[in-house]
Amino acid sequence: xxxxxxxELVKLDTALADPAKEGSVRVDGEPxxxxxxxxxxxxxxxxxxxxxxxxxxxxxxxxxxxxQTIQGDDTIERWAEICLS
Amino acid sequence: MTDTAIPAVHASEPNAxxxxxxxxxxxxxxxxxxxxxxxxxxxxxxxxxxxxxxALQRDVAWDFFYGTVNFDGVFGTxxxxxxxxxxxxxxxxxxxxxxxxxxxxxxxxEIRATFEAMLDDWTINGFDPFASPAETAKPFGVKTGSNTxxxxxxxVTASRMVGVPGDEAIRTDATHPINRxxxxxxxxxxxxxxxxxxxxEVCAFNLFAYLSRSDVTWNPSVVSQCKASLYCxxxxxxxxPIIHGNDRVEWFVQMSDQIIWDVQxxxxxxxxxxxxxxxxxxxxxxxxxxHQGYSPKRxxxxxWENASPELPELIRSGKTSVYPVDF
Numbered sequence: 001x002x003x004x005x006x007x008e009l010v011k012l013d014t015a016l017a018d019p020a021k022e023g024s025v026r027v028d029g030e031p032x033x034x035x036x037x038x039x040x041x042x043x044x045x046x047x048x049x050x051x052x053x054x055x056x057x058x059x060x061x062x063x064x065x066x067x068q069t070i071q072g073d074d075t076i077e078r079w080a081e082i083c084l085s
Numbered sequence: 086m087t088d089t090a091i092p093a094v095h096a097s098e099p100n101a102x103x104x105x106x107x108x109x110x111x112x113x114x115x116x117x118x119x120x121x122x123x124x125x126x127x128x129x130x131x132x133x134x135x136x137x138x139x140a141l142q143r144d145v146a147w148d149f150f151y152g153t154v155n156f157d158g159v160f161g162t163x164x165x166x167x168x169x170x171x172x173x174x175x176x177x178x179x180x181x182x183x184x185x186x187x188x189x190x191x192x193x194x195e196i197r198a199t200f201e202a203m204l205d206d207w208t209i210n211g212f213d214p215f216a217s218p219a220e221t222a223k224p225f226g227v228k229t230g231s232n233t234x235x236x237x238x239x240x241v242t243a244s245r246m247v248g249v250p251g252d253e254a255i256r257t258d259a260t261h262p263i264n265r266x267x268x269x270x271x272x273x274x275x276x277x278x279x280x281x282x283x284x285x286e287v288c289a290f291n292l293f294a295y296l297s298r299s300d301v302t303w304n305p306s307v308v309s310q311c312k313a314s315l316y317c318x319x320x321x322x323x324x325x326p327i328i329h330g331n332d333r334v335e336w337f338v339q340m341s342d343q344i345i346w347d348v349q350x351x352x353x354x355x356x357x358x359x360x361x362x363x364x365x366x367x368x369x370x371x372x373x374x375x376h377q378g379y380s381p382k383r384x385x386x387x388x389w390e391n392a393s394p395e396l397p398e399l400i401r402s403g404k405t406s407v408y409p410v411d412f
Binding site for chain 2: 001007009011034035037038039040041042043044045046050053068069070079080083085
């Protein structure tokens with residue numbers, strides 16, 4: 001949405017979660033697997049995060065992304081604090 | 086009136102203005118030079134043909150969408166995902182109190198065929214119901230040709246994401262020139278460096294550039310899917326031609342410019358809120374409202390839909406809230 005964000009993708013050697021599990025799960029340390037590639041996104045850009053792969057975002061300055069995902073372990077619901085009511 | 090050979094569509098011969106009249110159940114539809122006339126067993130209604138065709142185009146293209154598509158405060162459809170209610174005055178307090186309201190339920194293929202035939206017959210050469218009023222000819226007058234290519238546009242529905250090999254293609258100058266109001270939108274593409282063998286999975290594109298090349302307005306297109314989560318961005322200009330009645334929560338992210346929303350009670354039309362969204366604003370439309378937007382300049386809006394088929398019943402049964410947030 002704003003700024004610049006790099007996305008690194010890794011094809012995991014071993015699944016870290018049940019394939020039926022929804023949402024994302026945290027990977028501790030470096031993920032074991034084959035590098036899939038790297039994407040650099042700027043304002044208005046959109047990228048695919050493939051299922052059952054590991055991803056990592058890096059940004060050299062404050063940037064904003066909007067993540068389309070499914071509710072899971074990493075979900076934090078803060079709309080009640082953020083929204084005008 | 087005689088039935089044509091079109092299966093399941095009851096259409097007349099052309100009337101004095103050259104347009105066919107259509108009948109489905111107890112509803113009858115007639116157009117003249119300026120208006121659409123709708124009659125049902127307990128009443129009649131008239132709409133500008135401009136607004137009627139713009140609403141009809143959305144109802145057809147979206148296959149009756151999620152929930153209620155109000156053409157205006159009187160006439161519309163409710164999607165039951167397999168069947169569709171056609172109603173007149175059903176969600177209008179005055180019609181209800183006067184007992185003039187009426188609705189009938191039809192199998193989706195039957196009402197779809199009737200609406201498709203009516204849209205094609207009533208849209209004249211040069212008029213594009215999906216286009217901004219500033220970018221199309223007028224719909225008025227006697228029957229002069231048709232615009233079948235415009236009214237049968239294929240809707241963008243990416244199964245993974247636009248730009249992924251085998252999925253919806255990126256727009257280019259050859260197919261979609263940049264819209265006059267988005268001439269300042271950067272057209273740069275992301276840097277994509279895929280390792281060999283992962284070209285189909287390491288993918289990105291410029292969504293804003295893609296939207297800057299949209300040739301339609303108020304037409305959410307699916308650019309990415311994550312199971313039932315659909316990103317449906319759209320470009321808006323002038324007025325949303327329908328009043329959308331929600332059967333689930335809908336999230337809006339205003340990505341450029343500004344839209345003013347009128348929000349009403351879904352079933353009665355009582356005023357609930359006016360929401361002015363500027364670039365960067367996020368809003369959730371509850372599952373029990375109807376809304377209509379006004380976009381003074383062409384703007385980019387991300388409509389974030391939850392397509393889970395069980396949602397309407399979960400809300401009806403009270404198992405899921407019509408609100409996305411508990412304060």
